[in-house]
Amino acid sequence: MSNIGSYEKRKENFSWDIAKQVLGWKQGEVLNIGAMCSDRICAQGKGDKKALIWQGFGGKQKTYTFNDLRVLSSGYAKFLQDLGVKPGEKVCLFMDKIPELYISFLGVLKMGAVAQPLFSAFGDESLEVRLFSADTKVILTTRKHVKKVRKIQDRLPALEKIVVVEGNPNKLRDEEIFFNVEDAPVEDFEVYKSETETPSVLHYTSGTTGQPKGAQHVHGSVWGQALTTSWVLDLKDDDIYWCTADPGWVTGTSYGIIGPWSLGVTQCVLDSGFTSAAWYQFIQDNKVTVWYSAPTAIRSLMRDGEELVKKYDLSSLRHLASVGEPLNSEAVIWSEKVYGLPFLDTFWQTETGAMMITNFPGMKIKPGSMGKPFPGIEAGILDLKTNEPVTEPGTVGLIAFRPGWPSMFREYVKKPDIYRSKFVGASENAMPPELRTDKSLWYVSGDRASFDKDGYYWFVGRDDDVINTGGHLVGPFEIESALVEHEAIAEAAAIGKPDAVNMEVVKVFVTLNPGYEPSDDLELNIMNFIRKRLSPLAMPQEIEYTEKLPKTRSGKILRRYLKALEWGEEVGDLSTLEDD
Numbered sequence: 001m002s003n004i005g006s007y008e009k010r011k012e013n014f015s016w017d018i019a020k021q022v023l024g025w026k027q028g029e030v031l032n033i034g035a036m037c038s039d040r041i042c043a044q045g046k047g048d049k050k051a052l053i054w055q056g057f058g059g060k061q062k063t064y065t066f067n068d069l070r071v072l073s074s075g076y077a078k079f080l081q082d083l084g085v086k087p088g089e090k091v092c093l094f095m096d097k098i099p100e101l102y103i104s105f106l107g108v109l110k111m112g113a114v115a116q117p118l119f120s121a122f123g124d125e126s127l128e129v130r131l132f133s134a135d136t137k138v139i140l141t142t143r144k145h146v147k148k149v150r151k152i153q154d155r156l157p158a159l160e161k162i163v164v165v166e167g168n169p170n171k172l173r174d175e176e177i178f179f180n181v182e183d184a185p186v187e188d189f190e191v192y193k194s195e196t197e198t199p200s201v202l203h204y205t206s207g208t209t210g211q212p213k214g215a216q217h218v219h220g221s222v223w224g225q226a227l228t229t230s231w232v233l234d235l236k237d238d239d240i241y242w243c244t245a246d247p248g249w250v251t252g253t254s255y256g257i258i259g260p261w262s263l264g265v266t267q268c269v270l271d272s273g274f275t276s277a278a279w280y281q282f283i284q285d286n287k288v289t290v291w292y293s294a295p296t297a298i299r300s301l302m303r304d305g306e307e308l309v310k311k312y313d314l315s316s317l318r319h320l321a322s323v324g325e326p327l328n329s330e331a332v333i334w335s336e337k338v339y340g341l342p343f344l345d346t347f348w349q350t351e352t353g354a355m356m357i358t359n360f361p362g363m364k365i366k367p368g369s370m371g372k373p374f375p376g377i378e379a380g381i382l383d384l385k386t387n388e389p390v391t392e393p394g395t396v397g398l399i400a401f402r403p404g405w406p407s408m409f410r411e412y413v414k415k416p417d418i419y420r421s422k423f424v425g426a427s428e429n430a431m432p433p434e435l436r437t438d439k440s441l442w443y444v445s446g447d448r449a450s451f452d453k454d455g456y457y458w459f460v461g462r463d464d465d466v467i468n469t470g471g472h473l474v475g476p477f478e479i480e481s482a483l484v485e486h487e488a489i490a491e492a493a494a495i496g497k498p499d500a501v502n503m504e505v506v507k508v509f510v511t512l513n514p515g516y517e518p519s520d521d522l523e524l525n526i527m528n529f530i531r532k533r534l535s536p537l538a539m540p541q542e543i544e545y546t547e548k549l550p551k552t553r554s555g556k557i558l559r560r561y562l563k564a565l566e567w568g569e570e571v572g573d574l575s576t577l578e579d580d
């Protein structure tokens with residue numbers, strides 16, 4: 001059903017119900033993502049088809065069929081049910097990209113609970129903030145990562161069970177449960193009868209102010225994820241697909257689990273550190289056909305050059321796509337030259353749940369542009385001052401979308417006011433159900449762009465202070481809050497600094513407490529402090545010591561001023577910088 005015609009034709013005849021045709025969905029079937037990615041594929045006669053080809057460190061390999069996914073995910077579902085987990089409760093998945101992560105994700109959904117995947121490189125503070133905010137009931141983790149949970153469990157009143165699903169079961173604490181799903185597959189599990197609006201996946205995302213916000217998704221998101229997977233990633237039954245993202249982030253769930261598996265497509269996962277050679281070897285060994293990655297990875301591959309590419313047989317590749325950061329035109333042109341295929345850019349967010357602005361096969365590609373709004377998505381650029389949609393091509397404003405697409409987030413957990421503030425035109429008391437359906441509103445993304453005369457969107461930059469490092473968003477507030485917990489630091493400001501590969505890396509400005517002097521040791525100590533508490537992504541690559549930080553009249557640190565200096569941009573009239 002993919003490739004049904006040109007962009008215009010698809011737009012003209014568009015309805016989200018086309019997703020149901022693509023999936024062969026019949027009225028009355030249970031709308032449960034966990035079952036749609038496993039039981040339903042088996043019911044279509046594809047039980048013996050490979051679902052997951054996994055490779056870990058040292059070349060260790062494992063393969064799972066859709067039938068394996070079915071019985072093992074049901075194993076997790078039953079185990080959680082027996083543990084007393086109720087539908088709607090949050091179950092955190094805190095593991096590396098191991099098979100247990102992908103399979104337990106389906107299991108959690110099958111029994112009606114909410115899957116909360118968290119990036120396994122998060123330190124204890126990043127973990128605590130997100131588990132506390134979500135009132136997470138159970139955490140599934142591994143022997144390797146359980147230590148971080150131990151550090152914070154006393155501060156998490158809602159956390160009832162810590163389950164270790166992989167690694168050596170010895171030396172666990174009494175209250176920790178070891179569960180090996182391979183010993184407990186379940187043939188017949190009664191899947192929870194979720195519906196369109198039943199909560200499914202919870203992802204945390206960072207903003208400029210305050211701690212990260214939990215963007216809640218629902219089972220009905222699958223229509224958006226499946227259709228974009230079919231049209232934009234162009235996945236077909238015989239593809240071998242590789243999404244390089246970690247399911248701790250939204251790309252790794254929407255397109256690293258839900259999209260491909262709901263369509264019954266085989267996918268590969270590589271759970272080992274990045275090297276260009278290892279990635280090419282992986283593509284060659286597994287005959288990957290469709291590859292979804294990110295600009296930072298592409299720039300790293302570019303840095304390692306064309307000669308390396310020639311050492312591998314990458315002829316299986318037929319379609320490449322990218323997300324997460326601006327995909328510069330050089331990268332598109334380079335990939336076309338060396339792989340014979342351009343990377344096609346896609347733009348979307350944790351909140352949107354699925355791709356919003358896309359390039360897909362059959363469309364004319366303009367290197368450097370994010371493409372056009374996916375059919376069914378009404379996008380606009382809002383004037384920076386008036387919030388009215390602009391009509392003149394080339395005008396820079398805020399990227400916005402009319403609400404109502406299936407995979408749109410339904411709330412920020414416990415933050416209704418912030419949720420409401422994302423919708424231009426919403427009345428003071430508007431509630432999530434109407435915010436989600438009222439077509440007179442605009443959901444604003446927090447990014448700036450313009451469109452050209454052909455309707456192609458061109459990314460300009462973020463409209464806030466969030467740092468995008470290697471396609472991962474890091475909130476400056478989180479870094480600053482952690483920094484001031486360091487004994488030497490009095491005040492701190494965090495900004496993104498330009499970086500050739502990662503687009504941005506974290507730079508911090510600090511003032512020191514009396515009795516502390518800048519030194520190499522202190523610098524290393526501060527860097528490690530942040531890496532351990534937050535994550536390697538949040539670790540500052542540069543620390544600048546200063547006597548004083550620039551502030552607004554009300555005492556807020558002027559990050560934008562520091563950023564303008566760093567990026568060599570116009571600082572502007574400081575009196576015009578608002579207190580946000």
Ligand code: PRX
Binds near residue numbers: 327348446459462471
């Ligand atoms: O700033 C935009 C950038 O990543 C943000 C969303 O990040 P997150 O919620 O973590 O989701 C990432 C993966 C979907 C956006 O607000 N971004 C995403 N895609 C692009 C992009 N910036 C430029 N071009 C893109 N294609």
